[in-house]
Amino acid sequence: MxxxxxxxxxxxxxxxxxxxxxxxxxxxxxxxxxxxxxxxxxxxxxFRGYNEDPEAILSKTFEETEGYDEMIVLRGIRFESHCEHHMAPIIGRAWVAYIPSGRVVGISKLARVVEVYAKRLQIQEKMTAQIANAIESVLQPQGVAVVLKAEHHCMTARGIMKPGTDLVTSRMLGCFRDNPVTRQEFLSMIA
Structure with a gap:
């Protein structure tokens, strides 16, 4: 707008x-x-996320990694968002992983990218894809994996009234999509 x-x-x-x-x-x-x-x-x-650019957040990277090319996982990033259908709170956690291709980003930047997308009107499926796509676009890693688990107050505090219910979404790109062993290693770290 x-x-x-x-x-x-x-x-x-x-x-x-x-x-x-x-x-x-x-x-x-x-x-x-x-x-x-x-x-x-x-x-x-x-809704401050509309005023922030996730790709700019990810643009400062470090190449001095001594060849590090194993999985990097940031677990349990708490977020608060609002659903675009009822503007009701979405409260959850995110797990973000990538396998670098020569450069890494500071881990706080991964949490900030989650925060930028959370601070917009959202549906969880879209937010999951946005986080993964931004990391893939900027870092160009071997692969990216994102899992979000959240309680949607539009369902738990109104409407059908099912408290304690959460939604889990995932987006796997690159080697996380193509290699079942890599995918399983990541999923075992978030259980």
């Missing part, structure tokens, strides 16, 4: 005031008077 098409801060706050009125509340009462401003700030935080 073009920045000129974005509503102003005051328009966003007015929209939140309308939502509060719609629920039956009075947005002018003491406890809610500042809520539209707080909600606007919260939504800026929830």
């Amino acid at each position: 073009d920045q000129s098409d974005r509503p102003s801060r005051s328009e966003v706050e007015a929209a939140f005031r309308t939502i509060l009125r719609w629920t039956g509340e009075n947005p002018d009462r003491d406890g809610l008077h500042e809520t539209p401003k707080r909600m606007a700030r919260a939504y800026e935080e929830y």
Whole structure:
């Protein structure tokens, strides 16, 4: 979306005031008077991923690896996202792996890429693919594997109301897709 098409801060706050009125509340009462401003700030935080470039995050790499060409796995990266259908929270963990081809990236960059995509309206399948595709595009490793496991509040706290249910998605590229032994080694590390 073009920045000129974005509503102003005051328009966003007015929209939140309308939502509060719609629920039956009075947005002018003491406890809610500042809520539209707080909600606007919260939504800026929830969706800050639209202002970040995951490929730029991954672009600083290190080539002095002494030939290291084994699997690199960052496990259990906690993330919070929101589903694009109900804007309900998605709370989960990500496991990200790659086998380098001559260069590696700082491990915090892998967590930041997960965070960038999580801080956008999402469906988990798309987010899984986006993370893997960005790593493959920038690092050009021998392979990439991404697994996400998350609870979707659109299903656990509303609708069908099935708390404790989680969704698991995966994306395997390169040697993780082509070599069952490599895939199994990765999957054994995330169990």
